[in-house]
Amino acid sequence: MQTYIVLLRGVNVSGQKKIIMAELRKIIENIGFEDVKTYIQSGNIILKSTIKDPKEVASKVRNEIFASFGFDVYVLVKKYDELKLIFDNNPFTSPIDIENKKVYFALLEKEPKLEIIDEFRALKFVNDQFLVKNDCVYLNYLNGAGKAKLTNNLIERKLKVSATSRNYRTMIKLLEMAK
Structure with missing residues (x-):
């Protein structure tokens, strides 16, 4: 099972x-x-x-x-192992950002094509930090998710893959429940 x-x-x-x-x-x-x-x-x-x-x-x-x-x-x-690996690879580990609900994970249906990732990495968002790695876009919304310009819809449109986003605390809870 x-x-x-x-x-x-x-x-x-x-x-x-x-x-x-x-x-x-x-x-x-x-x-x-x-x-x-x-x-x-x-x-x-x-x-x-x-x-x-x-x-x-x-x-x-x-x-x-x-x-x-x-x-x-x-x-x-x-x-479980897939989600745990995604979580463990999170580059945004500032306790202050985590506590203030600024760290998110945009989980992708599949890994985007390399040339599309390169174009995406060239995008600049003043208050949104991000890193694309495999099938996740790691996000740090410096002004909070509500003011973010790098939304789930934009991620899907630019990377040409379906995605759904979850915050840091939700990821922890899901991993705890699945263990």
Whole structure:
């Protein structure tokens, strides 16, 4: 039985794509996943499955959300070790920035093409620091995420891959729940 961390993009944001987490847990259990847990309202799920391919897990969850709630959401699935590696490679480790909720992770569907990454690295954002490494854009929003210019939508558009972002504390909690 494999433990997966399932991340939904864009649910329960500004009244859009509303999903009650208790309902979400129920529908996910009904399609055969076990030990389903959710964390906060932004679409963070921990589950267990005998399915070996994370993309198959993502597809099943995405299809069931569409069937149950009537809208499509991007679903990213990671194994514990994958998410832990991403977390451990975070270059933004200032306790002050972490405490002030400035450190984020934009988790990418796949590693972008090298030439696209090079173009992206050339971008300058006065108050947003970032590092692209493998399938993550590490972010340090010096003025906070609410004032950031380097948004998840911009990351997706420039890198030409789907992404979903989580803050430092959420990453810690997901790793704790999945362990």
